[in-house]
Amino acid sequence: MPAAPVRAPEAALDWRQVPQFKPAYLIHGDDHGRIAERRARLRALAEAQSGAQGVEVFEADAATPEAVAGALNALTFAIGRRFLIVDGVERWKEKELEPLIDALHHIAPDTTVAFFAREDSRVKAPDGLHKAVVKAGGDISAEQSVKPWELPRWVKDRAGELGLRLDTAGAQAIIAHVGERQQRLLRELEKLALELEPGATIEAEEIETLTAPSAERRAWSLADAIVAGDGAAATRIYLTLRTQGERLPGLLYWLASASARHSRSPRRSTTVSLSLRSSGSCACPSARPIG
DSSP states (O other): OOOOOOOOTTSSSOTTTOSSOOSEEEEEESOHHHHHHHHHHHHHHHHHHHOGGGEEEEOGGGOOHHHHHHHHHSOOOOOSOEEEEEEOGGGOOGGGOHHHHHHHHTOOTTEEEEEEEEOOSSOOOOHHHHHHHHHTTOEEEEOOOOOGGGHHHHHHHHHHHTTOEEOHHHHHHHHHHHOSOHHHHHHHHHHHHHHSOTTOEEOGGGHHHHTSOHHHHHHHHHHHHHHTTOHHHHHHHHHHHHHTTOOHHHHHHHHHHHHHHHOOOHHHHHHHHHHHHHTTOOOOTTOOOOO
16 A cells, blocks of 8 residues: 655644544554654544543454454443444454454444554555455554655645744754654754744744753853853853752763853963852863763
């Protein structure tokens, strides 16, 4: 079966946009992290609506077409909507599907079943399951990993959906700073959307500062104060960071990075180092963030 196009991150199983549950969902693809995220969200939403007793989970050896078909055909006295969450359907074979296909054809109106397939080059959800979900009036969503060369475009598109303006250079800067994991990139974009005004334009030069942890931003402010010779501000920021539990090796690493923004001059870098030593710190250029 040809690979389905990558859909927007919230295209299916997002009931902020879909007012009613569909009878069946199939979430499949090779982006396993995203699929796990969607599964967790569905389970939380189902338990919030129907309680833990209204949610049945099929996984490992219990997740067979026959077992799910039996559950769909069983009479229950549960009040409210009934949810079935089925993992591992990428291992199913076409010849095993007959009882499940029949059960989906007669699925109760107050029941929703969601199938999750974590696919790779060797295992995929069977075609028969795709067809059965569609025939039951359900929805299919593909969560495919984006190829590295497609990531800048993907980041720009996701930024646009969140109300941010980001050019190719900015997208590449975020990828370089955050990494290539789509979930991590999406979380970073969501954080930026919360911090900035709707419609904000993000320049590539701003990415390093905007995507830094709050402690790192404060470390840059500390470096600014030291280079500017503002002892009072430097002392205040330093004490605040230490009070928050920031460890000295991590602060020294961030300070070294921040001082490089001011100047490549060895003399100014030495100024920062000497200022730290005079405050009783041990300046270690090779230090890395810990804890």
